[in-house]
Amino acid sequence: MLLGAAVLLMTFISDYANRAADQALDRLLSAAALSIAGAVLVEDGAVVVEMPFAAFAMVSGEERVFYTVLGPQGEHVTGYADLAPETPLAASVDPVFSDIRHNDEAVRMVRLGRLISTAEGTGWVTIRVAETRGARAALAAEIVGAALVPVAVLTLLALALVWIVIGRAFAPLAVIDRALRQRRPDDLSSLDVPVPVEVQRLVGGLNNFMGRLEQSTARMGDLVTEAAHQVRNPLASLRAQSEMALDEPDAAELRARVGRIHTSAVEASHLVTQLLMDATISHRMETAVIRAIPIVALVDEVVGRLDPDLRPRVTPQIGPGTDTLVVMGDRVGLREMLRNLIDNALAYAPGMIEVAIAAQTDGTVRLAVLDRGPGISDADKARVLQRFVRGSGASGTVGSGLGLAIAQRVVTGHGGKLTLCDRAGGGLEIVVALPVVDKQQPDKQQPGAPQRKRAPVAGVLLCAALVTALDATSPLSAEPLLFAANGPETQQLAIAGTTDTALFAPYIAAFQAGAPGVAVRYLETDSLALYEGFLAGTLGFAPDLLISSASDLQMKLANDGHALSHPSPGLAALPAWAQWRAEVIGFTYEPAVIIYNPRLMPPGTQPRNHLDLAVLLEQEPARFAGRVATYDIARSGLGYLLASQDQQISSQFWRLAAAFGRVSARLSDSSPAILDNVASGELILGYNVLGSYAFARQAAGAPIGIIVPDDYVLVLTRSMVIPRTAPNPDLARAFVDFALSPAGQQVGAGPSALGAIMPGSAGIWTPERISMLGTGVIQPIALAPVLLVALDPQRRSRFLATWQEIVAPGRP
Structure with a gap:
């Protein structure tokens, strides 16, 4: 068996070595493809690629490399036209790996896409990069060779140890065997023989079994004794009465004696039935399920x-x-x-x-x-x-x-x-x-879990609607607001976040409904101020939980070691793109939309995609001068995140930025402020406004229209981070669990309109319904280290300088 196990182990090591080599070198292969994808441009309506030098520097210098770039309709742009023509075109940015043959050589290929937008529409450019497998085979052989010697030595050593140890290990069983064979059949006393610690559990099990067998035997003996004693009298009476009846000549007296015989028989039958039932009940009380x-x-x-x-x-x-x-x-x-x-x-x-x-x-x-x-x-x-x-x-x-x-x-x-x-x-x-x-109570919680009541969903949603309608324009809080506990306060949860207090209040109310005695202190601030204030320690209190729509800044905090991991049970159902290492966890589903004033932009004149918006601003600069707003990406962390994602996805991004500059677009660091000005008619359009705020404001009766772009839709998730310095991390974990639970998701899917992220959630604003509001490609902003690229100081500085020069030249 050991030799067979060694063969299986070597087979596993060989398979693992090949997979490890592929995994290690696949990262470099996909990085090469991504660098080519980043160089894809649209000039005069045609796809062009300026091949970056770094693309092939990433792969092994000893291998042959092939590549091809195909347009949205599969037309060849550059590279090897005969590279894997039978494989499908790309339909996402996620890399897909495959093993194929090219020019009669085994190669490893990666395929991924780059979304572009042209006058003809939106489509995916396909990038394929392949390399021969020599480096992979060499790395796999090195791993196998390094593992072979220790496996062989350990196998021989195990054989010797097993030979010696098995004999010693089974010796105590012979002692137990002799002791049991020497016993009388009625001896059910505990076994007392000297055995090693490892065998004491077996002896204990035998003693426990014999003890229960002795009790059962004693109970059966008692039953037999009692039955014999109790049944003897009615049987003796039956016998005596029947003998007398045999000699009775008088018919009346004979009838009376037969009646007494019947009574004794009924008594005996009843007694036997009860004795059997007593034995049955005694047995079932010990063994019944x-x-x-x-x-x-x-x-x-x-x-x-x-x-x-x-x-x-x-x-x-x-x-x-x-x-x-x-x-x-x-x-x-x-x-x-x-x-x-x-x-x-x-x-x-x-x-x-x-x-x-x-x-x-x-x-x-x-x-x-x-x-x-x-x-x-x-x-x-x-x-x-x-x-x-x-x-x-x-x-x-x-x-x-x-x-x-x-x-x-x-x-x-x-x-x-x-x-x-x-x-x-x-x-x-x-x-x-x-x-x-x-039988109608909810399932029991796991031992040690906090007892939590289910929040009345209807009340929470009504609260959300009222708060949204009455207080949707509330300014940022300079000081944290305290939400009192339901009953005597025993604990306090401190949250700093970027969500409007009016929209976040229903979450707090629903959480407190299931956590009596917990007060919540909530500080509303901007995304950039939240990030910088936490690092500088200037928030005014030590937060237990950070909640922000600027996912890149949350990723930066986690990547730099400021976050605690919390493997919440809700992560199993959460989309993979909405969490990273159980340290950054999303709980909402919010599209970036275009809003407009219906009175100033009648039906049929609204732009349906990003290119339409750029063309509209280029054609009517006087009409929209000073009456279009978007985020000030220098001051808003969320605005910078959306702009950097736009720049990666859309080939029309800089054209749209130039159109904003032509109409002197207003720059703001707040979605509510843009919504206020569009609703009042001071502005005609607002770009990249959070759909959650827009949907809630529209539901409250504000005169605004909402456009979910038909080319592509950026979708972000508000993410939660538990700081390592959190005073009450357990309370923060409980809130994260609540936010991912059906009750928390139903709050997001209700009139608060922050959106439920869990598939199949109940409510109005579910991911399925939000995705159906537009016909474009849904592009979630994944919580992944790639978000950190845009936060590189030099890259961010160059991006902001270019944006400032195009959108707001001369403005401070």
Whole structure:
């Protein structure tokens, strides 16, 4: 087996070496393709590529390299036209790797796309880069060779150790075997032999089994003894009566004796039945599988199984709220317990029998059987719960003295309590209290998880709508706002974020509904101020959670080691692009849109894509002079993120930027400010406004129109980061879990319009519905290290300088 395992290990190592070599060199191959993609331009409507020198510097200098660039319709632009013509064109920026043959050589190829926008429309340019596999084979062979020697040495060493160790390891089992063989068959005492620690668990298991076997054997012996003792009297009576009946000449006396024989037979049958049931119940209390049993259904089942002539005497009384009560236990045991109680009442009491069910406030259900019989004296109440004991008033009635004992055993085995009480007005009341669970309650939480109530969703969404309508124009808070706890405050969660307080308040309210005693301190600020203030320690308090729409700045914080990892259970359903290393976690789905004033831009005149917007501003500069707004990317972290993403995706970006400069576009660092000015008519258009703010404002009645571009749509997610310096990281983790939960996602999908990111969420603003508002390509801004490229100081400085020169020349 060890030799076979060594062969399998070497096979695995060989496969791993090939995969590791591919993984390592695939990164360089995709980097080469990405550098070529970055050089793709559109000039005079045609795709052109100025091949970067660095593209082929990234791949091995010993390998042959092939490349090709194809236009949106598959037309050849440059490179090797015969490179993998059968493979499909690219449809995303994600690299796709494949092993093919080119010129009769095995090569590794990567395929990816670059989205471009021309006058004819939007399409994907396909970039393919391939290299021969010599370097990969050499790297894989090196890994295999380095692993071969230690594997061989360890295999030989393991063979020697196994040979020695197996003999010593099994020696204690021989000791146990001898000790068991030397025992008498009836000796079930604990095994006491000297064995090593490793075998003590086996000895303990054997002793435990023999102990349970001894108990079972003793119980069976007691049953046999009791049965023999209890059955002897009715059988002796039957024999005596039958012998006398054989010699009885008088017909009347013979009939009387036959009646006594029948009574003794009934008593013996009842006793045997009860003895067998006692044995069955004793066994089931130890081995039965616990199941959920609706208490009302149990009562209906027992009453329904009564003899037809006795059933009319039993009246169930179902109390309010008991139809959802469930007892966890053994159905057969509970059924026989209740049947015994009802049979006793029917046997000893004339008239109607009541079976009452009532819910109790202490988490139990009260099950009572009430009759109008002679009752049981106080002196007998404790005695009759013992086996084979009957009350003083039981003479003349067939019975075994086991019914109440069986019921007591079942109730005790289910964690309940059985009580005998005198019924008001005469009679007996047998009360059984059993612990219950509500079948409609939510699933139990994992041990140690904080108890959390489900927030009333309708109330949260209504709160969101009212707050949005009444306070959507509230300015940034200079000081954190305190949201008081529901009840006495026990903890305080500190959050610094860029979301408008009015839109974020429903999240806080819903979170606090499930976390009583937690107050929330929330500071609203700008994305750049949040990033710089946290690093400088000037936010005014130590935040437990940072929430920002500027995902690149959040990535920068995490990449520089300022974030704690939190593998929330919600990450499993979160799209892969919306989280990074469980340190930066998105929870909303927000498109960047164009807004306009419908009164100043009638239907049919609005631009439907980025190129239309540029053409419109170029053709009517006087009309739009000073009446178009976009982000000031020098002051707004979100604005810079959107602009840098626009520049990567669209070949029309700088043309649009020049159009903004031609109409002297206003620059703002706030989406709400742009929305206010468009709604008032001071502005006609607003570009790259967050769709979440626009949808919420429009739902509140603001006179604005919203355009989801038909060429491509940037979609971002507000991301959460738990700082390493957080005073209350557990509270921050609880909020992250809530934001990703169905309750948190429903807040985002409601009138707050921040958008749910989880697929299949319930509400208005789901990712599926938002994606259907436009016909363009949905381009999520993925939480990935590539976002850090735009934050390079020199690159950012050059980008801002070019933007300033084109969009706002001469303006400070």
